[in-house]
Amino acid sequence: MMTVNEVLTLENQQEKIGALLLHGYRFVTMTVVDKGEEFDIIYHFDLDYDMVNYQLVLKKGDVLPSISDICFAAVIVENEIQDLFGITVSNLAIDYEKHFLLAPDAPAEPFCRVPGVGVTAVKTTAAAAENGGDK
Amino acid sequence: MSMLVPFGPQHPVLPEPLQLRLELDDEKVVSAIPVVGYVHRGLEKLAEQKDFIQDTYLIERVCGICSFQHSMAYSMGVEEIMNIEVPERANYLRVIWAELHRMHSHLLALGLLADAFGFENLFYTIWKVREEIMDAMEATTGARVMLGACCIGGVRKDINAEQAKFVLEKLANFEKDFKRPAEVILGDYSVKERLCGVGIIDGKKAYELGTVGPALRGSGVAKDHRMTGYAAYGKLGFEPVVENDCDCYARTKVRVRELYQSCELVKAALAALPEGELKTPFKGNPLGEAAVRVEQPRGEVLYYLRGNGTDKLDRLRIRTPTFANIAPLLNMLVGCGLPDVAVIILSIDPCISCTER
């Protein structure tokens, strides 16, 4: 089971991740999960085979500040989530303007779920934990 | 005066479509910008629409080289969420196929690298050796690449005594046949001229940029996810292969040494193969999230799964090794000459269809 070590907010995101990188952690990747009304953004970091996960909940339509200035390795994955989920990421080191993976004539935001359509995620992990977790 | 040269997407040395926009100053590369997306298929989204057992077969098709390790990582993720204990024999069998896959992938990469610096004869010789490994896989699972041998809770195929003997025979052939090409690729003057001192990335920089696999170990960082001892690696005794030269030659040397190491691992796993069940039956659907990492031929892969209690997953995210190696690749390319670009790209063993999924 994966544990979320800390929940970030938009204000302290840069500071917390910067502090983690100073401890020798390195960036692994970012995962975005569409929950209908908002996105779960999970930052995975690693040190000595040990993974630390930071979670950020982003409302749909909000702008996500990029971490590519403090951690260049994130630039590729941030461009990818810009394409696939339509999240606008600000201050990118290299900005492909939402055409990194997708061609100009491709459907926009293909990985997004329209609220109410195709959303099967009624139970989130937090709700599952309240019910006594995984059996 | 600088000029812009598009390298790819169709280029004689690239097995898959990838474009690098190179900014050149005379012959020296000043900067490189990757352009990908030619083979984006949206497999992560498709995986949300199939049920989680069917996904095992779908996930295998993310990559045509390390397919078994993809399905293995996915199965390990579901097993972690559902608390399924994998039988010991299945763990050993997984190691055998995973290492056979590593061997065929490294041989493929070495062959393509030889082709990239124009050594066609070496390319054919190495690929000839690769056929031995492909035969070993076909004889044990019934397919050459898409083994379909891994399933949630264990494995679907077994290796009997006769097949084990056949695999050992093929491994002996590999050791015998690979001796000469290994001598050439590591010792020949012309090969060394093309690889030594090219594409240098130091250990600290490589670590910070998130490099994985042989590209990281070639820069002197002993990081190999098999050290965590998943499947049966913990019981087989394992030391990561490390080289300190930080260049293309070091990365090639890591691959050659890992080939022999994988060969030993398969032999050890076959010798220690315990009797028992192949598969643990399970019921129910995954609920919860897991992040699993497995060492593939090109580096570590991360699988993030979130199940919601139905038979369809909420989210499946795959971070493949080449995806992590793009940022360091851009760093390696700065300052190299245009003729070395192809060699540097192939020294990280890129898999573009993996990267774009």
Added chain:
Amino acid sequence: MRLFSIFKDILGNLVKGPVTRNYPAEVRDPFPGERGKLVIDEKSCIFCGMCAKKCPANALTVTRQPKEWKFERFRCIICGACVEACPKKCLSMVPRLAEEPKAEAKAKEKAE
């Protein structure tokens, strides 16, 4: 300094002759258990639809009324999930180059 170290092998290859088989005149025997193509013994099929349900590629369609088992060969990814799911064991994987079982007999059956 070693130069032209591959020459030894090149000369060896010149003497030894080809390593490849003279395909298709000479065909290697398939390994036992090779997954080549899917065949069905339709006589023992009960049209339960388990195979169609398990197929990850949607290559199979089974209908009970009228009793029909349809297989789209180009969609098949030859994983063998249907073979494992079949309760009557009427599906099987055969090597790719194996003869179609009773192709003529089938045609005859249809004609009748």
